[in-house]
Amino acid sequence: MKTPVNTFKNALQKQQVQIGLWVDLADGLCAELVAGIGYDWLLLDGEHGPSDLRTMLAQLQGISSAQGSIPGLVTHPIARVPVGETSLIKQFLDLGVQTLLVPMVDTPAQAEQLVRAMRYPPEGVRGVGSPVARSSRWQGYPDYIHEANAQVCLLVQAETVEAMRNLDAIAATPGVDGVFIGPADLSASMGFLGNPGHPEVQAAIADGIARILKAGKAPGILATTEEQARKWLAAGALFVAVGVDTMLLSDAARSLLAKFKSSAPKSSAGAY
DSSP: OOOOOOHHHHHHHTTOOEEEEEEOSOOHHHHHHHHTTTOSEEEEESSSSOOOHHHHHHHHHHHHHHHHHSTTOOOEEEEEOSSOOHHHHHHHHHTTOOEEEESOOOSHHHHHHHHHHTSOTTTOOOOOOGGGSGGGTTTTSTTHHHHHHHHOEEEEEEOSHHHHHTHHHHHHSTTOOEEEEOHHHHHHHTTOTTOTTSHHHHHHHHHHHHHHHHTTOEEEEEOSSHHHHHHHHHHTOSEEEEEEHHHHHHHHHHHHHHTTOTTOOOOOTTOO
């Protein structure tokens, strides 16, 4: 069997918009549930969600189960690592993740290091342990080590003033497939903590999307309101998360309670 083709990476290369959902509950059953809904991709959050390698594995298995039981369903799992550390990236890839999102990438040098961490030699420095790993289905993909480099997809996060200064060089880095702009952290770095809707932040995001597109790479973003999601899609963002599982659950629970109790707390939607 051949190593599976990274359908998400192929879609970005063809400039096909991919609609996703943020998954922070770090539970395999929850991941299986939302994987059956039909989103193009799910972000399994290892930075701000309580995911570790074991819970990440359970979520990957849940997504795989959903796809196996629903004909034609293709929902691509993306794992966000807590930090862009080479040995951690190796472990996530060995779990079978093909696409990684790496936070707080401020310089092209960092981006280059991440590209190398994602790839086997001679193109990179990824350690060779696939025969004992889920990534090769324990040698079920006999040519995995020769095919994996072409199927990995690296998304880096630009979410500071420094990253935005270096954005052109970061996006131009060979091996970087997409650049995700983090509105919450960017607003904090710009001096507008908790206010990603500030006009200066919004202008910086719009400018960033245009610069990423100019570099020939895919821009991405998380939006927690329909208005923001449609705004960034219209601006050219190619991979857009349109919600977060924790917020969907809490907002739905609040809305239900409000039908029966006038004192129910209001929704916190739009915090991102």
